[in-house]
Amino acid sequence: EDKVVQSPLSLVVHEGDTVTLNCSYEVTNFRSLLWYKQEKKAPTFLFMLTSSGIEKKSGRLSSILDKKELFSILNITATQTGDSAIYLCAGPNFGNEKLTFGTGTRLTIIP
Amino acid sequence: SQTIHQWPATLVQPVGSPLSLECTVEGTSNPNLYWYRQAAGRGLQLLFYSVGIGQISSEVPQNLSASRPQDRQFILSSKKLLLSDSGFYLCAWSVQTYTQYFGPGTRLTVL
Numbered sequence: 001e002d003k004v005v006q007s008p009l010s011l012v013v014h015e016g017d018t019v020t021l022n023c024s025y026e027v028t029n030f031r032s033l034l035w036y037k038q039e040k041k042a043p044t045f046l047f048m049l050t051s052s053g054i055e056k057k058s059g060r061l062s063s064i065l066d067k068k069e070l071f072s073i074l075n076i077t078a079t080q081t082g083d084s085a086i087y088l089c090a091g092p093n094f095g096n097e098k099l100t101f102g103t104g105t106r107l108t109i110i111p
Numbered sequence: 112s113q114t115i116h117q118w119p120a121t122l123v124q125p126v127g128s129p130l131s132l133e134c135t136v137e138g139t140s141n142p143n144l145y146w147y148r149q150a151a152g153r154g155l156q157l158l159f160y161s162v163g164i165g166q167i168s169s170e171v172p173q174n175l176s177a178s179r180p181q182d183r184q185f186i187l188s189s190k191k192l193l194l195s196d197s198g199f200y201l202c203a204w205s206v207q208t209y210t211q212y213f214g215p216g217t218r219l220t221v222l
Contacts, residue, residue, distance in 0.1 A: 031209065032209055034209065041215055041216050042201055042214060042215050042216050043155075043213050044213070045211075045212060048208075048209065048210055088155070092209040097143045097160065097205060097209070098145075099157075099209065099211060101154050101155040102154065103153070103154040104154060
Protein backbone atom coordinates (compact mmCIF):
# COMPACT_ATOMS: atom_id res chain seq x y z
CA GLU A 1 0.00 0.00 0.00
CA ASP A 2 1.30 3.46 -0.89
CA LYS A 3 2.46 5.51 2.06
CA VAL A 4 3.46 9.13 2.59
CA VAL A 5 4.89 10.18 5.97
CA GLN A 6 5.56 13.76 6.98
CA SER A 7 7.64 15.13 9.83
CA PRO A 8 7.51 16.89 12.11
CA LEU A 9 3.77 16.80 12.79
CA SER A 10 3.93 20.34 14.09
CA LEU A 11 6.51 23.07 14.28
CA VAL A 12 6.52 26.46 16.02
CA VAL A 13 9.18 29.00 15.08
CA HIS A 14 9.74 32.74 15.27
CA GLU A 15 9.30 35.05 12.35
CA GLY A 16 12.48 35.25 10.30
CA ASP A 17 13.58 31.70 11.06
CA THR A 18 14.23 29.13 8.35
CA VAL A 19 12.32 25.84 8.47
CA THR A 20 12.68 22.49 6.78
CA LEU A 21 9.71 20.16 6.40
CA ASN A 22 10.20 16.51 5.53
CA CYS A 23 8.29 14.02 3.43
CA SER A 24 9.16 10.37 2.93
CA TYR A 25 7.19 8.17 0.60
CA GLU A 26 6.72 4.59 -0.46
CA VAL A 27 4.78 4.82 -3.70
CA THR A 28 4.57 2.06 -6.29
CA ASN A 29 6.17 3.07 -9.59
CA PHE A 30 6.99 6.57 -8.47
CA ARG A 31 6.13 9.34 -10.90
CA SER A 32 6.12 12.58 -8.95
CA LEU A 33 5.62 14.17 -5.56
CA LEU A 34 3.49 17.21 -4.79
CA TRP A 35 3.49 19.83 -2.04
CA TYR A 36 0.41 21.80 -0.98
CA LYS A 37 -0.21 24.59 1.52
CA GLN A 38 -3.47 24.55 3.48
CA GLU A 39 -4.45 27.61 5.44
CA LYS A 40 -7.97 27.84 6.76
CA LYS A 41 -9.68 26.30 3.79
CA ALA A 42 -8.66 24.40 0.69
CA PRO A 43 -5.11 23.21 -0.07
CA THR A 44 -3.31 25.28 -2.67
CA PHE A 45 -0.73 23.74 -4.96
CA LEU A 46 2.93 24.68 -4.38
CA PHE A 47 5.24 22.33 -6.29
CA MET A 48 5.35 19.14 -8.29
CA LEU A 49 8.70 17.35 -8.28
CA THR A 50 9.59 14.67 -10.79
CA SER A 51 13.38 14.75 -11.11
CA SER A 52 15.84 13.91 -8.39
CA GLY A 53 18.21 16.64 -7.25
CA ILE A 54 16.56 19.49 -9.12
CA GLU A 55 15.38 22.24 -6.83
CA LYS A 56 12.10 24.00 -7.47
CA LYS A 57 11.82 27.50 -6.10
CA SER A 58 9.07 30.04 -5.59
CA GLY A 59 10.05 33.12 -3.64
CA ARG A 60 11.14 32.05 -0.16
CA LEU A 61 9.93 28.47 -0.68
CA SER A 62 12.01 25.77 -2.28
CA SER A 63 11.75 22.02 -2.55
CA ILE A 64 13.95 19.16 -3.69
CA LEU A 65 13.46 15.46 -4.29
CA ASP A 66 15.75 12.52 -3.59
CA LYS A 67 14.39 9.55 -5.56
CA LYS A 68 17.04 7.18 -4.28
CA GLU A 69 16.25 7.84 -0.64
CA LEU A 70 12.49 8.30 -1.33
CA PHE A 71 12.55 11.67 0.36
CA SER A 72 11.64 15.30 -0.24
CA ILE A 73 12.13 18.48 1.75
CA LEU A 74 10.36 21.82 1.66
CA ASN A 75 12.39 24.79 2.84
CA ILE A 76 10.98 28.16 3.84
CA THR A 77 13.46 30.95 4.49
CA ALA A 78 12.84 34.22 6.36
CA THR A 79 9.46 32.94 7.55
CA GLN A 80 6.52 35.30 7.91
CA THR A 81 3.27 34.95 9.85
CA GLY A 82 1.51 34.33 6.53
CA ASP A 83 3.46 31.09 6.20
CA SER A 84 1.49 29.64 9.11
CA ALA A 85 -0.43 26.73 7.61
CA ILE A 86 -0.56 22.97 7.24
CA TYR A 87 1.85 21.75 4.58
CA LEU A 88 0.80 18.59 2.80
CA CYS A 89 2.88 16.22 0.73
CA ALA A 90 1.27 13.78 -1.75
CA GLY A 91 2.28 11.02 -4.12
CA PRO A 92 0.29 9.79 -7.13
CA ASN A 93 -0.68 6.12 -7.43
CA PHE A 94 0.57 4.57 -10.62
CA GLY A 95 -2.13 3.35 -12.98
CA ASN A 96 -4.83 5.69 -11.80
CA GLU A 97 -5.26 9.31 -10.97
CA LYS A 98 -5.33 9.18 -7.20
CA LEU A 99 -3.06 10.97 -4.73
CA THR A 100 -1.97 9.57 -1.39
CA PHE A 101 -1.59 12.43 1.10
CA GLY A 102 0.54 12.59 4.19
CA THR A 103 -1.07 13.83 7.39
CA GLY A 104 0.71 17.17 7.04
CA THR A 105 3.00 19.40 9.09
CA ARG A 106 1.30 22.19 11.02
CA LEU A 107 3.63 25.20 10.89
CA THR A 108 3.06 28.13 13.25
CA ILE A 109 5.07 31.33 12.91
CA ILE A 110 5.24 33.52 16.02
CA PRO A 111 5.64 37.26 15.35
CA SER B 112 -8.77 29.88 -16.64
CA GLN B 113 -10.26 27.06 -14.65
CA THR B 114 -12.34 27.58 -11.55
CA ILE B 115 -14.04 25.18 -9.19
CA HIS B 116 -17.13 25.92 -7.13
CA GLN B 117 -18.54 24.13 -4.14
CA TRP B 118 -21.70 24.80 -2.19
CA PRO B 119 -22.81 25.30 0.39
CA ALA B 120 -19.80 26.67 2.26
CA THR B 121 -21.13 25.53 5.63
CA LEU B 122 -23.90 23.18 6.60
CA VAL B 123 -25.38 22.03 9.90
CA GLN B 124 -27.59 18.96 9.65
CA PRO B 125 -29.30 16.67 12.16
CA VAL B 126 -28.40 12.99 12.39
CA GLY B 127 -30.48 10.94 9.98
CA SER B 128 -31.12 13.76 7.53
CA PRO B 129 -30.10 13.56 3.84
CA LEU B 130 -27.12 15.33 2.29
CA SER B 131 -26.32 16.75 -1.11
CA LEU B 132 -23.10 18.63 -1.81
CA GLU B 133 -22.40 19.95 -5.27
CA CYS B 134 -19.17 20.71 -7.08
CA THR B 135 -18.79 22.24 -10.54
CA VAL B 136 -15.73 23.01 -12.59
CA GLU B 137 -15.46 25.70 -15.26
CA GLY B 138 -12.92 26.28 -17.98
CA THR B 139 -11.91 22.69 -18.72
CA SER B 140 -13.33 19.58 -20.32
CA ASN B 141 -13.35 15.97 -19.19
CA PRO B 142 -11.62 16.57 -15.86
CA ASN B 143 -10.98 13.88 -13.29
CA LEU B 144 -13.03 14.79 -10.22
CA TYR B 145 -12.49 13.86 -6.58
CA TRP B 146 -14.27 14.08 -3.25
CA TYR B 147 -12.17 14.19 -0.07
CA ARG B 148 -13.08 14.46 3.57
CA GLN B 149 -10.85 16.01 6.21
CA ALA B 150 -11.85 15.35 9.82
CA ALA B 151 -10.66 17.83 12.46
CA GLY B 152 -6.90 17.52 12.89
CA ARG B 153 -6.66 14.71 10.35
CA GLY B 154 -5.34 14.27 6.84
CA LEU B 155 -7.22 14.16 3.56
CA GLN B 156 -9.23 11.00 2.99
CA LEU B 157 -10.22 10.24 -0.60
CA LEU B 158 -13.89 9.24 -0.74
CA PHE B 159 -14.70 9.00 -4.47
CA TYR B 160 -13.14 9.81 -7.79
CA SER B 161 -14.47 9.94 -11.32
CA VAL B 162 -12.72 9.86 -14.68
CA GLY B 163 -15.86 10.51 -16.72
CA ILE B 164 -19.64 10.93 -16.73
CA GLY B 165 -21.29 8.13 -14.80
CA GLN B 166 -17.94 6.58 -13.80
CA ILE B 167 -17.49 6.58 -10.03
CA SER B 168 -14.86 4.76 -7.98
CA SER B 169 -15.47 4.43 -4.27
CA GLU B 170 -12.53 4.36 -1.90
CA VAL B 171 -14.22 4.01 1.46
CA PRO B 172 -17.38 1.91 2.03
CA GLN B 173 -19.80 4.01 4.04
CA ASN B 174 -23.18 5.67 3.85
CA LEU B 175 -22.06 8.22 1.25
CA SER B 176 -22.47 8.03 -2.51
CA ALA B 177 -21.34 10.14 -5.45
CA SER B 178 -22.70 10.86 -8.89
CA ARG B 179 -21.46 12.64 -11.97
CA PRO B 180 -24.49 13.60 -14.05
CA GLN B 181 -22.57 16.02 -16.29
CA ASP B 182 -18.95 16.32 -17.39
CA ARG B 183 -18.11 19.10 -14.95
CA GLN B 184 -20.51 18.35 -12.11
CA PHE B 185 -19.83 16.06 -9.17
CA ILE B 186 -22.34 15.45 -6.39
CA LEU B 187 -21.82 13.87 -2.98
CA SER B 188 -24.91 12.46 -1.28
CA SER B 189 -26.15 10.60 1.73
CA LYS B 190 -29.60 9.28 2.57
CA LYS B 191 -29.04 9.40 6.33
CA LEU B 192 -26.21 11.31 7.96
CA LEU B 193 -24.22 9.95 10.90
CA LEU B 194 -22.35 11.95 13.54
CA SER B 195 -19.12 10.58 12.08
CA ASP B 196 -19.90 12.26 8.74
CA SER B 197 -18.96 15.65 10.22
CA GLY B 198 -15.91 17.16 8.57
CA PHE B 199 -14.55 19.37 5.85
CA TYR B 200 -15.50 18.12 2.38
CA LEU B 201 -13.30 19.08 -0.52
CA CYS B 202 -13.83 18.63 -4.22
CA ALA B 203 -10.83 18.62 -6.55
CA TRP B 204 -10.12 18.34 -10.27
CA SER B 205 -7.22 17.39 -12.48
CA VAL B 206 -6.64 17.19 -16.24
CA GLN B 207 -3.83 15.17 -17.85
CA THR B 208 -1.57 15.65 -14.85
CA TYR B 209 -1.27 14.40 -11.30
CA THR B 210 -1.73 17.90 -9.91
CA GLN B 211 -5.13 18.31 -8.30
CA TYR B 212 -6.76 21.68 -7.68
CA PHE B 213 -9.16 22.05 -4.81
CA GLY B 214 -12.45 23.86 -4.37
CA PRO B 215 -13.19 26.06 -1.34
CA GLY B 216 -14.76 23.20 0.61
CA THR B 217 -17.93 22.61 2.61
CA ARG B 218 -17.75 22.40 6.39
CA LEU B 219 -20.40 19.92 7.52
CA THR B 220 -21.49 19.57 11.13
CA VAL B 221 -23.86 16.74 12.00
CA LEU B 222 -25.65 17.19 15.34
